[in-house]
Amino acid sequence: MITTEEIKHLATLARIELSEGEVEKMTSDIDSILDYVGQVQKVSGEEKRETPVLRNVMREDKVTYTKGQYTEKILANVPSREGDYVKVKKIL
Amino acid sequence: MIDLANLTIVKARKALDAKQFSAVDLAQAYLNQIEKKNPELNAYLEVFDDALEQAKAADDRIAKGKTAPLLGIPLAIKDVILIDGKKITAGSKILENYVATYDATAISKLKSEGAVFLGRTNTDEFAMGGSTENSAFGVTKNPHDTGRVAGGSSGGSAAALSANLCLGALGSDTGGSVREPASFCGVVGLKPTYGAISRYGLIAMGSSLDCIGVFGKTVEDAEIIFNAIYDKDPLDSTTISDTTFEKRKNKEKLTLGVPRELLHGEGIDPVVKKNFEESLEKYKNLGFEIKDVSLPSIELALAVYYIVMPAEASSNLARFDGVKYGLHVDGPNLLGDYVKTRGQGFGPEVQRRILIGTYVLSAGYYDAYYSRAQKLRTLIKRDFEQAFELCDVLLTPTTPGPAFGVGAKTADPVEMYLQDVFTVTVNLAGLPGISVPAGLTETGLPLGLQLIGKAFDEATMLRAALAIETAADFKHSPAKWWSL
Numbered sequence: 001m002i003t004t005e006e007i008k009h010l011a012t013l014a015r016i017e018l019s020e021g022e023v024e025k026m027t028s029d030i031d032s033i034l035d036y037v038g039q040v041q042k043v044s045g046e047e048k049r050e051t052p053v054l055r056n057v058m059r060e061d062k063v064t065y066t067k068g069q070y071t072e073k074i075l076a077n078v079p080s081r082e083g084d085y086v087k088v089k090k091i092l
Numbered sequence: 093m094i095d096l097a098n099l100t101i102v103k104a105r106k107a108l109d110a111k112q113f114s115a116v117d118l119a120q121a122y123l124n125q126i127e128k129k130n131p132e133l134n135a136y137l138e139v140f141d142d143a144l145e146q147a148k149a150a151d152d153r154i155a156k157g158k159t160a161p162l163l164g165i166p167l168a169i170k171d172v173i174l175i176d177g178k179k180i181t182a183g184s185k186i187l188e189n190y191v192a193t194y195d196a197t198a199i200s201k202l203k204s205e206g207a208v209f210l211g212r213t214n215t216d217e218f219a220m221g222g223s224t225e226n227s228a229f230g231v232t233k234n235p236h237d238t239g240r241v242a243g244g245s246s247g248g249s250a251a252a253l254s255a256n257l258c259l260g261a262l263g264s265d266t267g268g269s270v271r272e273p274a275s276f277c278g279v280v281g282l283k284p285t286y287g288a289i290s291r292y293g294l295i296a297m298g299s300s301l302d303c304i305g306v307f308g309k310t311v312e313d314a315e316i317i318f319n320a321i322y323d324k325d326p327l328d329s330t331t332i333s334d335t336t337f338e339k340r341k342n343k344e345k346l347t348l349g350v351p352r353e354l355l356h357g358e359g360i361d362p363v364v365k366k367n368f369e370e371s372l373e374k375y376k377n378l379g380f381e382i383k384d385v386s387l388p389s390i391e392l393a394l395a396v397y398y399i400v401m402p403a404e405a406s407s408n409l410a411r412f413d414g415v416k417y418g419l420h421v422d423g424p425n426l427l428g429d430y431v432k433t434r435g436q437g438f439g440p441e442v443q444r445r446i447l448i449g450t451y452v453l454s455a456g457y458y459d460a461y462y463s464r465a466q467k468l469r470t471l472i473k474r475d476f477e478q479a480f481e482l483c484d485v486l487l488t489p490t491t492p493g494p495a496f497g498v499g500a501k502t503a504d505p506v507e508m509y510l511q512d513v514f515t516v517t518v519n520l521a522g523l524p525g526i527s528v529p530a531g532l533t534e535t536g537l538p539l540g541l542q543l544i545g546k547a548f549d550e551a552t553m554l555r556a557a558l559a560i561e562t563a564a565d566f567k568h569s570p571a572k573w574w575s576l
Contacts, residue, residue, distance in 0.1 A: 002451075010447045013454075014406065015413070015427075017435030018443070029444055029505050034451070036506050039395040040464045057329035073193040079420030088415055089426040 002031045094121045096256040101165055101313040104259060108154060108164050115154065115164030118259075119147035119208050122166045126210065126257045133233050135242070135252040137171055138179060139211040146208040153206055161316045163206035168258035170249050171212040172219055173304065174293040175199050182295045183215040183227040183245075186437030187418040196293020197328065198262060198304050198321040205320050210258050213248025217439045218409065219264055219297050221245050222272050222511045225502055226441040233498070234276060236537055240495040243273030246305070250277040253307050260317050261307040266298050267397055268490075268515025270305030271527035275490035275540025278529045278566065280557070282306050282314045285548045286522035287332040289318075290325035298404040299330075301397075301519040311528060311558045318550065337548040346556055348375055349385035349483030357391070359510055361493035367531040367539045368489050374563040375487075380556070385479040385486070389471040390517055396472065397516040398509055399452050399465035405442075406449025412437065444505065469520050476521045480546050485556045488514045490527040490540035514542055524550045528557045529566040538566070 007027045011018050018026060071084060080087040094113055107113055123143060130136050140146075143166070150164035169175060172182050174192035176199075181187045195203065202209075216226035224232040224247035232247040234240040235255035242251035246263025250273035253261050263270040265283035274281025283305040294304055304321070308314030324333040350372065355365065372382055414420040414433030421432040438446070452461035479486060491511055501508045518525040523544055530541035541560060545553030 006451075007447065010450050010454075012431075014446045014450045015410075015430040015434050016438065016443055016446065017431040022440075022443075025440075026444065026447065030448060030451070032504070032506050033398065033444070033448060033509075036509070037395040037398045037448075037452075037461065037465075039392055040399065040468055041460055043392070043464070043468065059326055070193055073191075077190055077193070077417040079414060079418075086415060089429060091426050 002027060002034060094118060096121060096125065099256075099259060100310050101162070101259055101308065101316050102310075104165060105159075105161060109159055111154075115147040115150040115208060116144055118164065119143050119166050119210065122210055122258060125255075129255055129257060132238060133235060133242075133251050133255055133257075134230050135213055135232050135248045135255065135257055136168065136211040137181070137183075137214050137229055137248065140178065140209055143208060143210050150206045150208060158206075160205040162202060162320050164208060166208045166210050166259050167202065167317075168210055168213045168249050168252045168261040169199070170246050170261070170263045171215050172264050172295040173199060173262055174295075175209060175212075178212065180212065180295070181229070182219070183217045183224075183229060184438065184442070185228045185419060186412050186433070188228075190418045192293075194293065197290035197323075197325045199293065201321045201323070207320075213246070213252055213261065215248060216245035217442050218295065218405070219245040219266060219269055220405070220441050220445055222268065222508060223496075223501070224248065225498070226439055228439055231498055234495045236278060237495065237535070240497050240537070241276065243276035243495060245269040245273075246281075246307070247273045249307050250274050250279055250281065253277070253279045253309060259309075260313055262317075263305050263307060264294055265303050265305040265519065266301045267401060267519050268512045270307065271490050271515050271525055271540070271542060272511060274307060274527040275529070275538065275542075276495035278538030280308045280311050280314045280529070280561070281527045281540075282308070282318055282550075283518065283525045284318060284322060284550060285332065285524045286519075287330045287336070288322045288524070288548065288550070290323065290328040290331050292325055292327040296408040298401040299408060300404060301401060303519070311526070311554055311561050314526070315554050332548060340546065340549045340552060342551075343484060345379065345381060346485060346552065347381040347383055347483040348556065349383050349479050349486045351387045351390065351479065351486060351488060352384050353387065354390055354488055354514065357513060359492050360489070363533050364489045364491070364493060364539060368541065371530050371541050371560055371564070372487070374560060378559050378563060380559070383483050385482050387472075387475040387479055387517075389468060389475050392468050393472055393517040393520055394509065394513050396465045396468045397512065397520060398448075399461050400469065400520070402445040402449035403453050403462050404449070406446045406453065409438075409442065409446055441505070472517060473521045476523060476544075484546070484552050486544040488542045488544070490514060490542040494533050494537035494539055518542075518544050523547055524553055526553055526557050528561050528564075530560055530564045531566075
């Protein structure tokens with residue numbers, strides 16, 4: 001049984017603000033989902049996890065665009081900018 | 093007047109090349125229909141204002157004697173696939189007003205063929221759902237019965253095609269999001285082998301599961317779109333090439349495998365079982381051999397999926413932070429910006445999956461959930477490999493029931509997840525799957541049949557799909573809707 005405290009902790013880790021009402025709803029929803037997916041614990045756990053045959057997918061390490069090609073397009077989507085920088089609140 | 097109800101890509105190609113109508117005529121016919129019908133269906137979130145310009149460009153190419161399978165063909169694109177310079181939201185408030193900065197590879201391939209993009213179609217938020225009821229921009233209604241959902245998450249694309257508001261469409265499929273709405277709306281929905289179509293420019297949910305998929309009114313139409321966009325892509329390192337899997341021989345007589353244990357599960361509508369058995373009969377009459385096969389680990393597939401997918405989604409969606417794109421909600425400090433933006437920008441289902449993903453990946457629960465699920469995924473994959481030693485194509489229903497009523501399953505997330513029971517297994521194993529309309533309920537709701545092929549053996553799967561499509565003789569246009 002997952003608790004409202006655990007949900008609040010997960011929300012903090014996931015950077016999601018939830019109201020008290022949302023926490024309550026989320027607790028009962030997630031509890032029933034975890035109950036369902038918890039079926040996986042019924043199996044022995046002896047199975048090995050197989051790693052498929054892996055191979056490297058490499059490409060040449062070279063610049064594939066011209067300088068500034070995307071700058072304006074990308075910055076046009078930024079909520080807050082200053083010149084060609086993304087503007088955020090100070091963290092120090 | 094172009095007969096849109098009976099038009100296919102194949103027929104339109106002939107008519108365009110023979111100059112019976114122009115690409116502009118065709119695009120205009122669809123735009124007129126969209127204007128009339130979309131307000132009731134909510135299939136399109138946006139109709140592109142340059143659709144006729146694109147069609148004009150296609151006409152110019154046709155006038156010069158050029159042709160390509162999709163030149164001048166009007167398509168709808170799910171709102172999770174980037175088209176340079178167009179808005180894209182993934183059905184979420186957190187990306188409202190976001191403008192794509194480049195073309196997805198699938199889009200650039202369609203552009204080079206000269207396809208016409210009519211608009212972007214509705215989806216559950218970040219493709220998370222099976223009904224489009226999780227879209228921040230309202231539910232898409234089913235053209236066969238507007239009291240019912242179109243399915244999801246690619247519900248907008250399926251409904252648009254079914255209602256003759258486009259001639260083909262792109263969607264995305266992580267656990268059934270192309271096949272389920274195709275089944276609900278009575279169109280063909282193809283999810284290719286994992287890695288067949290480049291995902292460069294597809295907004296990510298579960299990266300080990302996500303595929304771009306295609307919708308066509310017929311198997312042949314779906315195949316035409318698939319052929320235009322599948323390819324190895326240096327921009328997506330997970331794409332496969334013709335040499336990744338061994339070449340399959342083209343057999344004269346095909347054997348279909350029926351995983352019986354899947355059909356004995358709870359909650360499968362008797363009408364679905366009946367349609368399935370009738371389809372098996374049709375296959376027998378067509379000379380296919382039918383064999384029962386066993387997939388012993390399959391009963392845990394849905395549980396495995398709802399661990400693996402949220403784990404991957406919680407990581408993929410970390411990038412939406414109110415700094416780089418879309419919505420920004422101001423808080424007291426940078427952390428406050430993050431939590432408020434993600435608290436208000438994401439809807440409840442997306443938040444649920446992020447929290448579950450965070451839970452199953454956390455140190456204390458990793459072994460009990462995520463690690464266990466990954467081991468079981470290996471077993472599921474092996475089940476399929478063993479089944480395919482006995483048969484060429486697997487056959488199941490696409491969904492446990494026909495399209496359900498709007499709001500019927502929103503109260504209980506687990507009940508909604510159970511809709512995916514037949515489709516998620518295919519994504520876990522990375523195989524190709526297709527939903528073909530194979531029958532109707534007594535009230536005229538479409539029922540889909542799912543065919544599952546060997547890895548990168550779409551050809552054999554499509555051959556079996558074509559056979560049942562012909563035998564079922566399904567009428568694609570919703571009769572009630574079209575006569576309105």
